[in-house]
Amino acid sequence: MFSRLTFKSSLLSILLHVAAVLLLVLSFDFTSRQVKPAPQVNAVEAVTVDSAQVEKELQRLKELEDAKEQEKLEKQRLLERQAREAETKRKTEEQRLADLKKKKEQEQKALEAEQKKVAEKKKEQEELERKRKAEAEKQRQDEEAKKKAEAEQKKRKEEEAARQKQVAEQQAAQARADQSLMQGVIANIYQDVRNNFNISGLPPGLECVLLVRTVPGGEVVGVQISKSSGNEIFDRRAHDAVQKASPLPLPADSATFERLGLRQFNLRFKPQ
Amino acid sequence: MLMNTRIFLVVMLAVMLGACSSTGGSKKTTAAVSEGSGSGGNSEVSTYGAGEGAGSGMSELDDPNSPLSTRIVYFEYDSSEIQERYREVVAAHADYLVKNPNVVVSLEGHADERGSREYNLALGERRALAVKRQMTLLGAQASQIRTVSYGEERPIESGHDDNSWSQNRRVELVY
Amino acid sequence: MISRILLFFVLALQATASPAEDALEIVIDRGIENTLPIAVVPFGWSGAAQDPPMDFALTISNNLDRSGRFAVMDTEDLPQRPLQFQEVNFRDWRLLNMENIVLGTLKALPDGNFEVEFRLIDVYRGAQIAGFRIPASPKQLRRTAHRISDIIFERLTGIRGAFDTRIAYVTVREDQGKGRRYYLQIADADGFNSQVLMESGEPLMSPAWSPDARQLAYVSFEGRNSAIFIQDIITGQRTRIAAFSGINSAPAWSPDGSRLAMTLSREGDPEIYVMDLASRSLQRLTNDRGIDTEPAFSPDGRRIAFTSDRGGNPQIYEMNLNGGEIKRLTFVGEYNARPRYSPDGKSMSLLHAQGGAYRIGILDLESTDILLLTSASLDESPSFAPNGSMIIYATSGRRGSELAAVSSDGSVHQRLALQVGAVQEPAWGPFPPEKP
Numbered sequence: 001m002f003s004r005l006t007f008k009s010s011l012l013s014i015l016l017h018v019a020a021v022l023l024l025v026l027s028f029d030f031t032s033r034q035v036k037p038a039p040q041v042n043a044v045e046a047v048t049v050d051s052a053q054v055e056k057e058l059q060r061l062k063e064l065e066d067a068k069e070q071e072k073l074e075k076q077r078l079l080e081r082q083a084r085e086a087e088t089k090r091k092t093e094e095q096r097l098a099d100l101k102k103k104k105e106q107e108q109k110a111l112e113a114e115q116k117k118v119a120e121k122k123k124e125q126e127e128l129e130r131k132r133k134a135e136a137e138k139q140r141q142d143e144e145a146k147k148k149a150e151a152e153q154k155k156r157k158e159e160e161a162a163r164q165k166q167v168a169e170q171q172a173a174q175a176r177a178d179q180s181l182m183q184g185v186i187a188n189i190y191q192d193v194r195n196n197f198n199i200s201g202l203p204p205g206l207e208c209v210l211l212v213r214t215v216p217g218g219e220v221v222g223v224q225i226s227k228s229s230g231n232e233i234f235d236r237r238a239h240d241a242v243q244k245a246s247p248l249p250l251p252a253d254s255a256t257f258e259r260l261g262l263r264q265f266n267l268r269f270k271p272q
Numbered sequence: 273m274l275m276n277t278r279i280f281l282v283v284m285l286a287v288m289l290g291a292c293s294s295t296g297g298s299k300k301t302t303a304a305v306s307e308g309s310g311s312g313g314n315s316e317v318s319t320y321g322a323g324e325g326a327g328s329g330m331s332e333l334d335d336p337n338s339p340l341s342t343r344i345v346y347f348e349y350d351s352s353e354i355q356e357r358y359r360e361v362v363a364a365h366a367d368y369l370v371k372n373p374n375v376v377v378s379l380e381g382h383a384d385e386r387g388s389r390e391y392n393l394a395l396g397e398r399r400a401l402a403v404k405r406q407m408t409l410l411g412a413q414a415s416q417i418r419t420v421s422y423g424e425e426r427p428i429e430s431g432h433d434d435n436s437w438s439q440n441r442r443v444e445l446v447y
Numbered sequence: 448m449i450s451r452i453l454l455f456f457v458l459a460l461q462a463t464a465s466p467a468e469d470a471l472e473i474v475i476d477r478g479i480e481n482t483l484p485i486a487v488v489p490f491g492w493s494g495a496a497q498d499p500p501m502d503f504a505l506t507i508s509n510n511l512d513r514s515g516r517f518a519v520m521d522t523e524d525l526p527q528r529p530l531q532f533q534e535v536n537f538r539d540w541r542l543l544n545m546e547n548i549v550l551g552t553l554k555a556l557p558d559g560n561f562e563v564e565f566r567l568i569d570v571y572r573g574a575q576i577a578g579f580r581i582p583a584s585p586k587q588l589r590r591t592a593h594r595i596s597d598i599i600f601e602r603l604t605g606i607r608g609a610f611d612t613r614i615a616y617v618t619v620r621e622d623q624g625k626g627r628r629y630y631l632q633i634a635d636a637d638g639f640n641s642q643v644l645m646e647s648g649e650p651l652m653s654p655a656w657s658p659d660a661r662q663l664a665y666v667s668f669e670g671r672n673s674a675i676f677i678q679d680i681i682t683g684q685r686t687r688i689a690a691f692s693g694i695n696s697a698p699a700w701s702p703d704g705s706r707l708a709m710t711l712s713r714e715g716d717p718e719i720y721v722m723d724l725a726s727r728s729l730q731r732l733t734n735d736r737g738i739d740t741e742p743a744f745s746p747d748g749r750r751i752a753f754t755s756d757r758g759g760n761p762q763i764y765e766m767n768l769n770g771g772e773i774k775r776l777t778f779v780g781e782y783n784a785r786p787r788y789s790p791d792g793k794s795m796s797l798l799h800a801q802g803g804a805y806r807i808g809i810l811d812l813e814s815t816d817i818l819l820l821t822s823a824s825l826d827e828s829p830s831f832a833p834n835g836s837m838i839i840y841a842t843s844g845r846r847g848s849e850l851a852a853v854s855s856d857g858s859v860h861q862r863l864a865l866q867v868g869a870v871q872e873p874a875w876g877p878f879p880p881e882k883p
Contacts, residue, residue: 190474194477198481198483238475243541265470271476389871391741393697397717401716420668421694422668423650
């Protein structure tokens with residue numbers, strides 16, 4: 001739609017321009033003819049003189065001596081008539097020229113007016129075009145901006161998604177790391193407590209559960225028997241095992257410590 | 273039967289004596305047996321007879337030249353078998369008992385210190401009974417022989433070595 | 448190791464998955480078998496005399512140490528010497544990994560008696576486990592220390608202490624002018640407070656405690672043959688209960704004290720008999736041409752183990768008292784003798800010889816494995832403590848025969864310092880009768 005409109009207006013514009021240029025060229029031709037007439041007239045006169053002299057050069061030279069005078073008179077008169085005719089012609093020509101000039105001026109004026117009109121129209125067209133173009137440009141820009149915004153939006157979304165993905169991955173990695181850390185920590189707690197859990201001389205089959213409270217760094221700040229084995233010595237040995245293992249191998253960094261969730265946990269003593 | 277056995281044993285003793293004189297035994301025993309062999313196997317038996325005839329048993333027991341002067345029979349570890357070199361001694365004492373029916377001998381069995389005390393007490397008895405059995409086979413009356421075991425409770429040697437142990441594994445004949 | 452951890456993880460994860468618990472649970476499925484760290488602080492003393500009549504802390508320390516179950520801290524290493532609970536600086540003791548401390552005071556009373564006060568303290572709980580104030584006459588002081596040791600032992604191991612028990616044994620001395628003399632003696636389980644029950648120029652053997660700890664059966668040769676006597680420890684009254692021809696020996700009490708197993712050879716060779724003590728009636732249990740001796744009642748009184756060489760060399764056999772076949776128990780070693788059941792009936796102490804070395808071993812009745820507890824070459828007469836935690840035995844060496852003790856797992860060995868002379872055939876007495 002826009003492109004067809006643009007093509008039409010462009011064609012129109014080109015035609016107008018061609019017309020204007022043609023007008024200008026034609027007017028230029030008139031002007032140049034008007035300037036050249038004098039040398040054209042002289043040339044005709046000279047041809048005429050030359051031919052009469054060539055053919056009757058010597059015979060007529062004496063014969064025509066008198067005639068020469070006559071001729072001279074006649075020629076004088078011819079010349080005078082010719083001069084009058086030329087004068088008339090000149091005046092007529094002048095008049096014609098003046099008319100022509102006037103007409104030309106009128107034409108010029110009209111042309112100018114036309115040109116002006118054309119120019120104005122063109123200007124108008126141009127303005128329109130400009131406006132249209134501006135509008136189109138604006139539209140394009142808007143479009144572009146919109147597109148850009150959309151792209152940016154999309155990009156942002158993607159980035160956000162990526163970021164979220166990354167966060168998720170980081171979290172997953174963290175979780176994996178935590179899990180691995182957790183396993184290590186649990187294994188170490190197990191090891192430390194076990195190595196302090198003296199079951200020497202105790203009867204088999206006993207079991208107790210202790211609730212252990214710790215702080216970052218692993219210091220045991222509380223041991224509570226949540227399920228007694230019923231054997232005081234067994235319970236006491238379990239209790240002492242935890243206390244002797246303190247500080248337990250827990251992270252000192254409180255964020256990590258909290259993530260592991262070992263501020264409070266159960267220890268089930270159940271020697272096989 | 274009894275007579276036959278005695279004859280057999282006398283022959284046995286003669287054979288043994290030959291063996292002993294060539295190989296030797298423990299110091300104590302060899303000395304006693306050498307004396308006997310010097311006067312011949314048969315004369316040894318007759319010596320008992322002479323003793324009995326003399327009616328002086330005790331003096332014969334005190335005779336250092338008589339096999340009767342040997343009053344200890346030694347044994348191998350954890351064994352109650354009478355070794356060959358002591359069969360003459362046992363036979364001599366048996367014969368003495370036969371010839372002196374009123375004499376009573378006490379056989380005191382002993383063991384070395386190794387092993388458990390109660391088992392050693394039984395082992396000492398077994399040794400004493402082995403000697404007693406031999407003597408009764410040779411004609412001595414069971415009533416003439418009293419056995420007792422002291423196990424390892426009365427060692428002769430107090431050392432903790434092979435020599436002491438070999439001295440302590442024994443049956444003592446006590447008249 | 449790895450499999451342990453894996454197993455543990457499986458357990459831990461299972462436990463974690465349990466919806467009932469919101470807290471993580473770690474399962475401690477194993478422990479260690481270790482001696483228990485304990486410190487016995489020297490007791491305070493208040494009395495007119497400069498020094499206390501005895502060192503309680505030393506006696507208690509020695510007892511606990513000898514049991515093999517405790518790691519007793521050297522007195523020089525004690526970080527402090529508190530006399531009262533309030534004076535205990537728990538942090539100091541914890542830094543030393545000390546689990547329990549004992550502290551107390553000995554006070555002389557105006558009437559010449561004493562008052563002993565002691566406390567057993569759990570360092571990691573900062574709490575008192577036991578605390579007693581015990582009056583004691585001067586003669587009872589040492590026994591009081593043993594009773595305190597028993598309380599500590601029981602409260603920390605769950606096993607009844609056997610320090611307040613006595614041992615019987617025979618000593619042999621060459622006395623000037625008298626020749627070799629045999630003494631039947633009893634003493635505290637730590638070897639102190641010995642007293643002579645019987646003296647003889649003839650051998651004495653095989654002391655055996657009655658289950659009520661009031662009587663001793665033993666073998667005396669005073670009649671120029673072995674004979675079995677029972678003697679009342681307090682009154683000294685004695686009864687000859689077996690003096691047949693042949694051997695009369697190896698007395699062993701039934702757990703209820705009504706019967707005495709013994710070895711008699713009155714029928715030719717040594718056989719096992721059981722005598723009903725009330726009626727003196729005898730029942731012969733074995734009939735074999737070999738030596739059968741050293742009977743021992745199982746703790747439930749239903750079986751008798753004994754030594755027999757019926758198989759060619761001494762090995763241990765077992766029979767049911769109500770009939771049934773005789774079963775051989777030992778197959779390893781050239782010589783296994785003198786069985787004694789552990790108090791729990793699951794194992795048996797014995798004398799085991801291999802390659803000429805006589806050592807104390809423990810026969811596991813289930814696996815029939817023999818664990819050798821000693822490494823000397825002339826050990827004999829093992830006897831279980833009534834709580835089964837230790838074995839006392841006699842060992843012969845350059846210094847003659849002396850008493851030694853070993854923990855039942857073979858981990859702790861100790862010589863018991865007794866008086867001069869050869870000491871043999873120790874018999875660890877039963878728990879004392881319940882106090883009135």
